[in-house]
Amino acid sequence: MSSITEPSGNSGSAPFFSKQATVAKPGFSRWMVPPAALAVHLCIGQAYAFSVFNGPLTKVIGITQSSADDWSLTSLGWIFSLAIVFLGLSAAFAGKWLERVGPRRTMLTAACCFGGGFLVSALGVYLHQIVLLYLGYGVIGGIGLGLGYVSPVSTLIRWFPDRRGMATGMAIMGFGGGAMIAAPLSVALMNHFRSATSIGVAETFVVLGIAYFISMTIGALAIRVPPADWKPAGWTPSATSQSKMISRNHVHIDQALKTPQFYLIWLVLFLNVTAGIGILGQASVMIQESFKDTVSAAAAAGFVGLLSLFNMGGRFVWASASDWIGRKNTYFIFFALGAVLYYLVPGFAASGHIALFVLAYCVILTMYGGGFSTVPAYLADMFGTAFVGGIHGRLLTAWAAAGVAGPVLVNYIRAYEVAQGVAKADAYTMTVHIMAVLLVVGFVCNLLVKRVDDKHHMTDAQLAKGA
CATH class of the missing domain: 1.20.1250.20 (MFS general substrate transporter like domains)
Structure with a gap:
């Protein structure tokens, strides 16, 4: 301690x-x-x-x-x-x-x-x-x-x-x-x-x-804040830096908006949340329509509760794991594994494999929750800790945007499919495949994240003034 x-x-x-x-x-x-x-x-x-x-x-x-x-x-x-x-x-x-x-x-x-x-x-x-x-x-x-x-x-x-x-x-x-x-x-x-x-x-x-x-x-x-330049006893930055992505410098909140890294991480969060939030909102209806006459309303409610547990647990497990494997690598897993699972889910539903269907969505929801908890540390790695609260706040506009985009994609595409005569059990196939594509795009955005250029770093004099 x-x-x-x-x-x-x-x-x-x-x-x-x-x-x-x-x-x-x-x-x-x-x-x-x-x-x-x-x-x-x-x-x-x-x-x-x-x-x-x-x-x-x-x-x-x-x-x-x-x-x-x-x-x-x-x-x-x-x-x-x-x-x-x-x-x-x-x-x-x-x-x-x-x-x-x-x-x-x-x-x-x-x-x-x-x-x-x-x-x-x-x-x-x-x-x-x-x-x-x-x-x-x-x-x-x-x-x-x-x-x-x-x-x-x-x-x-x-x-x-x-x-x-x-x-x-x-x-x-x-x-x-x-x-x-x-x-x-x-x-x-x-x-x-x-x-x-x-x-x-x-x-x-x-x-x-x-x-x-x-x-x-x-x-x-x-709540308390640490004194300036405080470090845990016996800890030095080089001892735990798992990659060159972790900066020891600081970027001002306004300057962060002038870097490509901010917008790439914005897209990383937006795409990860979009792929999860729409499904979370329709989970009960989705499992009942995918397994008609098999899953009751009570069982569907249990499915929603299970997703909530995995959503919560993923926030701690994935964020903790990112301390060891790195933030960028953690998001690589989110996007790669998530895309594969979304691609496979319609097949699980069509073949009647309820257990695999539920397991796939539980894993997806751990990564949805993990995306929220890992991104503040990702920002601190990239921009330093001096203004990370403000930078994180501005990045959360990605959540607000995803909160609209995700449900719209799920609800309207499903409605369109049903209107075209597609069976309700199959109406989510296009939606989840689109989610898989979004995660592939997120993988590319995460790949493009590089170390922030030195020209954006604050000087010691600027840090002292807090400007």
Whole structure:
């Protein structure tokens, strides 16, 4: 267990929520930081479980069944979409601010936005004004998602230069696993508050908003950053550098946008996420249509739960493995293995091999989750750690774009195939083959990633000024 061996400067006299006040004092263990990050990521991971509210929200007025004045699923679908869009936008545009004010203030702001978004949404349910749900969970909550996602990750990277992948995997695994807590908790709360005049959603939103605010605030208060030039005891960069791709220099957040590496890694993340997110959203329907009269709705729900487990586990396993085999090689595996599996899946379905079908998608989902957790370490390797939080935030626009592209590809191509008379069991063949092609393109983009040119590196004087 490594601890601080340098003095922490004058952080004791700095304002409590300033960046200087979060500098760790001598004796502080870096292993206290992952729990602080998880306190945030387990909360914002609730986003993956928001669909449990869709059904009840269509019966706010009718209570037992939808009435003519109730909201439609189509209208409700925009709540989650807005949240993901504002996740990407807030992460991108708040990058410089994050680096300037530090993780504590950013995480507290995330707590206020995410928790407050639930409260505004609760008011929207009570008044039956869907605009307030768009504003509350979609816009305000989405901003909380973005700020809460990037700030702990950039801090972990600085604390674990020797295990960047493992560190980011620990936090982002929490984001993937947050839904496993949020889904049953939300259902239990709605059942508790349900009455003859209420479906229990507004009350559930209030409880969740307060609980998430408290948990995220605890994480914000516990977070610490290492002193300048801190390194783990006994560690030197050359001891763990698995390739020449790991830079010891730093690139400013604005300068990073002038490098081809940023856009290539943007495409790497976009293509990996696009190939997974559309399938994740249609997993239940897909397995039932691929194995008609064989897989029940209950079994399909189990399949979705299994995919979530592999999605979560892959975030830690693959990111940790990248510390040993390198980030670029990890993505090579994602794209090569993923393309092969997508190509084979239709054959598994046609031959009735359910076990192989399920196994293939479980492996694919580990790589989908692993893509999220490995990319922050990839960016730190390429651009250094000084501005990695802001650079990571801007890269997350790839997630927002993939969140639209993936479902559109799956849903519209399937609809087109069915309209052309293709059996539903075969309607996904073209889709998954297109996903395989996208992964091949991703393989090429990853291949083109090279070390950042020295002209983009910051000088010592620039680093000292933070400019």
